[in-house]
Amino acid sequence: MKALISVIVPFYNAELYLADCLESLIRQTHRELEILVVDDGSTDGSAALCAELMKKDSRIRLLRKENGGVSSARNLGLDEARGEYVAFVDADDWVLTDMLETQLIQLTREGGDMILGGYLAVGEKERESWRKTCREEKGDGEQEIRTAGHAAETSADSGAAAQACAPCLAMDAKGYVNDFLLQSSSRCWSILFRRDAIGETRFPEGLSIGEDLLFMARLMPRLNRVLVTGACGYCYFINEAGAMLKEFRPSYMDQITCWELAERELAGFGEKAQEKVRLCLFQAALLVAGKLAQIDPAVVRQKYGACLERCVRAAAEAWRELGRTGRKRLSRGYRLKGQIFLHMPSGYLRLYHIWKRKDRTAAGREESN
DSSP, X not given: OOOOEEEEEEESSOTTTHHHHHHHXXXXXXXXXXXXXXXXXXXXXXXXXXXXXXHHOTTEEEEEEXXXXXXXXXXXXXXXXXXXXXXXXXXXXXXXXXXXXXXXXHHHHHTOSEEEEEEEEEOHHHHHHHHXXXXXXXXXXXXXXXXXXXXXXXXXXXXXXXXXXXXEEEEOHHHHIIIIITTTOOOSTTEEEEHHHHXXXXXXXXXXXXXXXXXXXXXXXXXXXXXXXXXXXXXXXXXXXXXXXXXXXXGGGHHHHHHXXXXXXXGGXXXXXXXXXXXXXXXXXXXXXXXXXXXXXXXXXXXOHHHHHHHHHHHHHHHHHHHHHHHTTSOHHHHHHHHHHHHOHHHHHHHHHHHHHHHHHHHHHHHHO
């Protein structure tokens, strides 16, 4: 197939990982690509690394902007994209060589607006294995073939044809919202989109959490036919320094904001979807409260009182709107924690703080032994 795919790779200070990501795109069996690498104001050597790769592969385009967050970087990529299809890949991830070809075959065969593929959760061990494979293949002289940058015919043993035979579900947007988007599949990566289906839809800027969810929620009313494939080609790097694994910071409140906005964006998708959003909003409020609880209670009172109040308001509103029937869909643990939190939020934080402190102490003892 000769269809052009625009792959958008936003990055900020990603020199440790960016080469792996771009190498995986250069190696794609589908050769008709433009690789839009968007520098979101990096201060390390990421841009220089990208510039070197551009000399080897003319399909790579470097776009530079002031730091504004991943959403603004992706939006610039969408504004510049010329392809009939669009994919997003994060700079610390990589993709298997036949992923885009497989998704394109399935998407065009089934006549869909987008196709969601599976992913592999990977760590440093898998990254080193990937790098070793690349080094070995380059040692066999493959580098010149892979980085030529011009169109090439797909090899018969690429594996894409076999992957394209993997099970593929087709549904309307409402089905996708209820069965995937609101069931822990709110990501925008590992998906191939028709560019026309995206249109002028853009990522919300100013949020540090939940931008994928809101982009997908905004997109849903534009889609007629959505595909989900069993083919798995995206390697999602579990970064131990990732945002959701760090201690509380005020930007974590975006977790609540994104679900409040999603409720409005998905208002037209029925009561079932609304209930699921409220369940997610309730859980998000408790998760953020749990992060607050890991801070000394005196610090919470002095610096983050407004954040705690926001958590309580969001949880209380979701609890009320869920009603007795909706609350039953929460796990018993969440129902119990929620009732304690709503009745005595400060006491809940103190108890949680003590429990977590004991947990960390026990873990420290185990490590010392």
